[in-house]
Amino acid sequence: MPDIDTDFDDAGRQKVIDYVVEKYGKNQVAQIITYGSMAARTSIQDVGRVLDLPLSEVTLLKKLVPDTLGITLQGAIEQVPELQAILKGNDLRATVLREAGKLEGSIRNTGVHAAGIIIAPYDLTDIVPVAVAKDSDLLVTQYDGRVIEDAGVIKMDFLGLKTLTIIKDALRLIKQNYGVVIDIDYIPLDDEKTFELYQKGDTNGTFQFESDGMQMYLRDLKPDKFEDLIAMNALYRPGPIEYIPLFIKRKHGYEPIAFDLPDMEEYLGETYGITVYQEQVMLLSQKLAGFSKGDADVLRKAMGKKQIEVLNKMEAQFMTGATAKGHPKDKLTKVWNDWKAFAQYAFNKSHSTCYAFVAYQTAYLKAHYPSEYMAAVLNNQNNMEKITFFMDECRRMGVHVLGPDVNESDLAFAVNKKGEIRFGLTGVKGVGDKAVEAIIEERVERGPYTSVYDFAQRSNTRSVNRKSYENLIYGGAFDGMGLNRAQFFAKTENGILTGVERLIKYANDYQNTQSSNQSSLFGGSIASYVPEPAMPEADEWPLIEKLKYEKDVIGIYLTGHPLDNFKLEMERYCNTNISDLKNMQKARSGEGGEEIMNAFNELRKRGDIRVGGLVSNVQHKMTKNGKPFGTFVLEDYKESYEFALFGEDYMKFRYLLVDGYFLHIKGIIEEKFRQKDNWDMKILSMSPLSEMRDKLTKSLTVCVDLQSLNDTLLSNIQQALDVNIEKYPVKNCSLRFLVKDREDTIVLEAISKSLKVNPSDDLMADIFNITNVQPVLNS
Numbered sequence: 001m002p003d004i005d006t007d008f009d010d011a012g013r014q015k016v017i018d019y020v021v022e023k024y025g026k027n028q029v030a031q032i033i034t035y036g037s038m039a040a041r042t043s044i045q046d047v048g049r050v051l052d053l054p055l056s057e058v059t060l061l062k063k064l065v066p067d068t069l070g071i072t073l074q075g076a077i078e079q080v081p082e083l084q085a086i087l088k089g090n091d092l093r094a095t096v097l098r099e100a101g102k103l104e105g106s107i108r109n110t111g112v113h114a115a116g117i118i119i120a121p122y123d124l125t126d127i128v129p130v131a132v133a134k135d136s137d138l139l140v141t142q143y144d145g146r147v148i149e150d151a152g153v154i155k156m157d158f159l160g161l162k163t164l165t166i167i168k169d170a171l172r173l174i175k176q177n178y179g180v181v182i183d184i185d186y187i188p189l190d191d192e193k194t195f196e197l198y199q200k201g202d203t204n205g206t207f208q209f210e211s212d213g214m215q216m217y218l219r220d221l222k223p224d225k226f227e228d229l230i231a232m233n234a235l236y237r238p239g240p241i242e243y244i245p246l247f248i249k250r251k252h253g254y255e256p257i258a259f260d261l262p263d264m265e266e267y268l269g270e271t272y273g274i275t276v277y278q279e280q281v282m283l284l285s286q287k288l289a290g291f292s293k294g295d296a297d298v299l300r301k302a303m304g305k306k307q308i309e310v311l312n313k314m315e316a317q318f319m320t321g322a323t324a325k326g327h328p329k330d331k332l333t334k335v336w337n338d339w340k341a342f343a344q345y346a347f348n349k350s351h352s353t354c355y356a357f358v359a360y361q362t363a364y365l366k367a368h369y370p371s372e373y374m375a376a377v378l379n380n381q382n383n384m385e386k387i388t389f390f391m392d393e394c395r396r397m398g399v400h401v402l403g404p405d406v407n408e409s410d411l412a413f414a415v416n417k418k419g420e421i422r423f424g425l426t427g428v429k430g431v432g433d434k435a436v437e438a439i440i441e442e443r444v445e446r447g448p449y450t451s452v453y454d455f456a457q458r459s460n461t462r463s464v465n466r467k468s469y470e471n472l473i474y475g476g477a478f479d480g481m482g483l484n485r486a487q488f489f490a491k492t493e494n495g496i497l498t499g500v501e502r503l504i505k506y507a508n509d510y511q512n513t514q515s516s517n518q519s520s521l522f523g524g525s526i527a528s529y530v531p532e533p534a535m536p537e538a539d540e541w542p543l544i545e546k547l548k549y550e551k552d553v554i555g556i557y558l559t560g561h562p563l564d565n566f567k568l569e570m571e572r573y574c575n576t577n578i579s580d581l582k583n584m585q586k587a588r589s590g591e592g593g594e595e596i597m598n599a600f601n602e603l604r605k606r607g608d609i610r611v612g613g614l615v616s617n618v619q620h621k622m623t624k625n626g627k628p629f630g631t632f633v634l635e636d637y638k639e640s641y642e643f644a645l646f647g648e649d650y651m652k653f654r655y656l657l658v659d660g661y662f663l664h665i666k667g668i669i670e671e672k673f674r675q676k677d678n679w680d681m682k683i684l685s686m687s688p689l690s691e692m693r694d695k696l697t698k699s700l701t702v703c704v705d706l707q708s709l710n711d712t713l714l715s716n717i718q719q720a721l722d723v724n725i726e727k728y729p730v731k732n733c734s735l736r737f738l739v740k741d742r743e744d745t746i747v748l749e750a751i752s753k754s755l756k757v758n759p760s761d762d763l764m765a766d767i768f769n770i771t772n773v774q775p776v777l778n779s
Helices: 010-024 040-050 055-064 073-079 081-088 092-103 145-151 162-178 192-199 212-221 226-235 240-251 262-271 278-289 293-304 308-324 329-342 349-368 370-379 384-397 433-446 452-458 466-474 499-515 543-554 562-573 578-588 593-605 647-656 689-696 711-727 761-771
Strands: 003-008 029-037 107-119 139-144 154-160 609-622 628-635 640-646 662-671 679-688 699-705 733-740 747-757 776-778
Touching: 003 010, 010 029, 010 107, 010 154, 010 162, 029 145, 040 055, 040 073, 040 092, 055 081, 055 092, 073 081, 073 092, 081 092, 107 139, 107 145, 139 145, 145 154, 162 349, 162 370, 192 212, 192 349, 212 226, 212 240, 226 240, 226 262, 226 349, 262 278, 278 293, 278 308, 278 329, 278 349, 293 308, 308 329, 349 370, 370 384, 452 499, 466 499, 466 543, 543 562, 562 609, 562 662, 562 689, 562 761, 578 593, 578 609, 578 640, 578 679, 609 640, 628 647, 640 647, 640 679, 647 679, 662 689, 679 689, 699 761, 711 747, 711 761
Parallel strands: 003 154, 029 139, 699 733
Antiparallel strands: 029 107, 107 154, 609 628, 609 662, 628 640, 662 679, 699 776, 733 747
């Protein structure tokens, strides 16, 4: 029986399953079981537990297994001499390894297939054995997906496709903001703006076309018709990817389009003479060799399932039929051999067309409604790393992503009237769904909140409690009310209550008097006599403190990044970022293919690696032998990487392992001791990032345009230098001047022999504002 794959948006998938159960009956519908087998590390863990090997020794044994995708225990033993030595011994560890080797690959646990649904013509128990599972309301087959079709039941893959949910969400936001209803299935397939997006490779956040490699090929291909997208969707996969450069050359006329046989042009013309789809092979087998439609389908299935034996049997039929039609045998042999190679990666056009169409829909929405589309993309991410990535993409596109705001935010990411994306209130930790719903419901019914006092008067005091207030303030939800965040947590000069406490007391007092039936002598409401409390005066928190609270309640830095204070150090004194180190991780585990390996090889050629970032998740631990060691995470603007320090290195640098420190780390890439291809960064030195400028900067060059040189400019520079000399006690940086005209025909360089300065941020900013040229730090 065939299996049928159907994609639904995430919310619609369950509705379809409910419909199928209702239509056919619960005894005729089931999910498919999956069997989990024991991998190398799992088998060591389980055997160690049964044989009472101490947990610390089990952990060490597991760590000796290289972190390579799909590695077997035998493969690990061959690669790691320590494992070989343990296996040759007679202790409990050797027994664990031997028994683990016997159990590796055995079935360890069962699960439920994420998408597969079985529909039977009558009661399932008459056809296959079934079971129940704790994570499924339906029956579960005891045959897994590899053999279930042979039992005579139909297998449906009901897939929840996140992209369809994103499209649905974007269409809702577009209708909400512009009153425009888009029938996404009938958008024009020749839209110029959409193809411009593909031609620029601007496809982050779209379906199927967002990988770096695909973006590179799109920029070279410059697709201008829908058929190009269908072909690229089929070609960008292992095997046919090698044909993409040829496809691009033929499209642009850099190489002539050639066909092995003239009769092949009818079906290979649209793909420039390159076989891309299974359907092309089916049609050509009928045209060239007289295959029936049934034979052509057998050929398609043999290609799709890589049944080389079936293909070999059909070769004689193809040769006989095609020579009878007058085609030369040598050309036919080449065509057939090409098809056999094609069988390894055969892809059907119908599938590629459907996915290319959904991809085109996402690109169309991104091109025409960027804010609404990106808000929908952000709403459908399940981790902060992805949210951060797409927020960066929004900024690159020129779409502003703003923090939460009690007057503009919705439950999730939404778009305001200016086309800016607002963070959702439910994204603020500790506020609670009831509080968020109450805030939004009141705002929708009675209009925006005019001040923090108006908010206090109208808020539901049962659901919007102190924790809600504090976390909304930390996240910046009241920034538009004319008060800075520090004021809410400060006290007035003689007061005992903080700003937040004053607001909460005011809210309770105001609402209590409002609900009272008492009236004043002159008929006015007593509520009018509840005075608005004066909020304390306080300077705004420093950026670091502000961002710390922001990350605590939102999970990411929104209004900036702690490393913003060290941008110059990161650019000037670091030659590597954390993403490069993550590529090293992927390379050693076999992920990412050739692209990642090339990036890793470039990293190794770099020699000294210098990386900077913010320290977090510091842990000081002890080995089983009682020796101290430490781990910490270093994060930059985009990624984070965990380091471990042992022995002398730990003792030397432990004083720098503090959460919130900004570090500059220098090291080299090398293999771990006696572990082939297990590469890591060996730390050579660590220093506070704040010291790098003073330590490594020997001189500061002030660049001046000859045409703008006058007494006023020199006086302003002198004033900036005087302020710097007076403000900073440490002045170890020489001062240089570089004067040149706009054509660089006159260049004059001068060095001050007596004047030394501190290369501070404010001096750099002052000089830039005076000269309109960025000063240069020289190491």
